[in-house]
Amino acid sequence: MEFVNPLTGFRLDGRRPNEMRHIRGEVGVVANADGSAMFEMGNTKVIAAVYGPREVQNKSQQLNNQALVRCEYSMANFSTGDRTRRPKGDRRSTEISLVIRQSLEASILTHLMPRSQIDIFVQVLQADGGTRSACINAATIALADAGIPMRDLVTSCSAGYLCTTPLLDLNYVEDSAGGPDVTVGILAKTEKVTLLQMDAKLPMDTFENVMQLAVEGCKAVAQYISEVLLENTKQLESRRGM
Amino acid sequence: MRDLQVSLSQTQRVRFQSALQQLKDLSPGSGPAATVVVADSIPVNLEDSVLKGHGTAESDGQLVATVCGVVERVNKLVYVRPFRARYKPEIGDIIVGRVIEVAPKRWRLEINFSQDAVLMLSSMNLPDGIQRRRTAVDELNMRSIFEEDDVICAEVRGFQHDGSLQLQARSQKYGKLERGQLLTVPPYLVKRRKQHFHHLEDYGVDLIVGCNGYIWVGEHLETGENVMLEDQDNHMEKDGQSNLKLKGDQDEEGTFTSVETRRNICRIANAIRLLSALGFTLSLEAIIDTVELSFASNISVKDMLAAEFYVQTAEREVQRRVSKLRKKA
Numbered sequence: 001m002e003f004v005n006p007l008t009g010f011r012l013d014g015r016r017p018n019e020m021r022h023i024r025g026e027v028g029v030v031a032n033a034d035g036s037a038m039f040e041m042g043n044t045k046v047i048a049a050v051y052g053p054r055e056v057q058n059k060s061q062q063l064n065n066q067a068l069v070r071c072e073y074s075m076a077n078f079s080t081g082d083r084t085r086r087p088k089g090d091r092r093s094t095e096i097s098l099v100i101r102q103s104l105e106a107s108i109l110t111h112l113m114p115r116s117q118i119d120i121f122v123q124v125l126q127a128d129g130g131t132r133s134a135c136i137n138a139a140t141i142a143l144a145d146a147g148i149p150m151r152d153l154v155t156s157c158s159a160g161y162l163c164t165t166p167l168l169d170l171n172y173v174e175d176s177a178g179g180p181d182v183t184v185g186i187l188a189k190t191e192k193v194t195l196l197q198m199d200a201k202l203p204m205d206t207f208e209n210v211m212q213l214a215v216e217g218c219k220a221v222a223q224y225i226s227e228v229l230l231e232n233t234k235q236l237e238s239r240r241g242m
Numbered sequence: 243m244r245d246l247q248v249s250l251s252q253t254q255r256v257r258f259q260s261a262l263q264q265l266k267d268l269s270p271g272s273g274p275a276a277t278v279v280v281a282d283s284i285p286v287n288l289e290d291s292v293l294k295g296h297g298t299a300e301s302d303g304q305l306v307a308t309v310c311g312v313v314e315r316v317n318k319l320v321y322v323r324p325f326r327a328r329y330k331p332e333i334g335d336i337i338v339g340r341v342i343e344v345a346p347k348r349w350r351l352e353i354n355f356s357q358d359a360v361l362m363l364s365s366m367n368l369p370d371g372i373q374r375r376r377t378a379v380d381e382l383n384m385r386s387i388f389e390e391d392d393v394i395c396a397e398v399r400g401f402q403h404d405g406s407l408q409l410q411a412r413s414q415k416y417g418k419l420e421r422g423q424l425l426t427v428p429p430y431l432v433k434r435r436k437q438h439f440h441h442l443e444d445y446g447v448d449l450i451v452g453c454n455g456y457i458w459v460g461e462h463l464e465t466g467e468n469v470m471l472e473d474q475d476n477h478m479e480k481d482g483q484s485n486l487k488l489k490g491d492q493d494e495e496g497t498f499t500s501v502e503t504r505r506n507i508c509r510i511a512n513a514i515r516l517l518s519a520l521g522f523t524l525s526l527e528a529i530i531d532t533v534e535l536s537f538a539s540n541i542s543v544k545d546m547l548a549a550e551f552y553v554q555t556a557e558r559e560v561q562r563r564v565s566k567l568r569k570k571a
Binding site for chain 2: 114144145
């Protein structure tokens, strides 16, 4: 199957190889959460809710010098083409929960909130490839909304390599082609990598190109996210007054 | 619009947008760099030694914000004041909380902080009003004072060396709250004031604005300082009565609240819900003004949370701020 048209150079959904899908973020979508956000990348749509820092529920897990960060990833039954039976608890979700937790924990200043716990819940409402990245982006906005101190914004984006072309932000069709899929998460300002996943083999020089593309994507996402947050903060400020 | 889902009609939406725009114009223009988000660098002159406060960190020789909020500068101190965050206690704050556990010699309270607060049996006045050592019997009777899920008002006493938060309730005005409702609002909307206990005489309602964003609206009860002033015998007698009241919830005389008062409680509660959903500061004047506006425009209690009054409240807030600015000028 041709994923990049050899004549026009366009992809199946009409994007250029280095073009991202349309992204959209919204702050404050869950009423009872301390922070919440929704994030869309094309047809992928995820919702994130952050609770905490709050009292540790399981006392044996309490850490005396830093906060405990927990993350739960789940996919809504209706998020994929055929309904999934178990929305959470399978191997895939457990792995993604772990990945999201680790990449976000790298940026949260956990030592400022000892003996407390931060819960991050992310749910995929529509899955169209790149749910991992979308979840991390949504969770970052939600954490910032909850007023949890962070070193930097963690943003994530994926890139792949199909038809000898590096492609940015794969959708479901491109993702299921079975080619290499590199998911990168970075601390936006310092460009430190907090997440790097690839389930295939790539030659060194190609990999560098693909990864560079993904990092560019992350930076674009970070730019957008900080605009959304600034808009939201200004809104809160002007409404409160004084 | 975090907790209020209203569907506005076309005209209402236009009115609402223009009200918000006016609020934006009215808010003092505090420089472009005053509002920061995570990882924004804060312009400071590092040569004249600055003190890095909360919400800031240093990276690559630059001062960066770690939360979203407004940059504040006090002499050499630079810090970022976040908007939406959990409550951060300060000593002397008046808070409202809910008992989640009765532990030996102490109650654990949920107060919207990153940890549970502790109210020791020894740091509160006993119902009999006598100053004495707390005995084992007192400890066994703790549930007759506060039970799990009771709502309590108390004061922040201080931090223990291990970082846990201690409360105290050494006055008649603190203690269990009954016959009313508890509201939770974002704590940044509550300002620290001299007075957090309000008695609204017109409505027969007590309003306790906890610094932690928990607000109590309940029927007015005649307790507090004036009881203390009366002579000792009388005092003892009254306390005995109130103790009975605490025990017997079915005590029909003590627990009857008139329909009118209940309506007033709901009306004030809805006014607070509305203001907090709109993100306006919860000052007493704003709350009373909203309640009066709802009376003046003949809006029933349940319609207060509907679209029309939502927009009206926003417009009213604009008016309030305009008149306040005029007064200043």
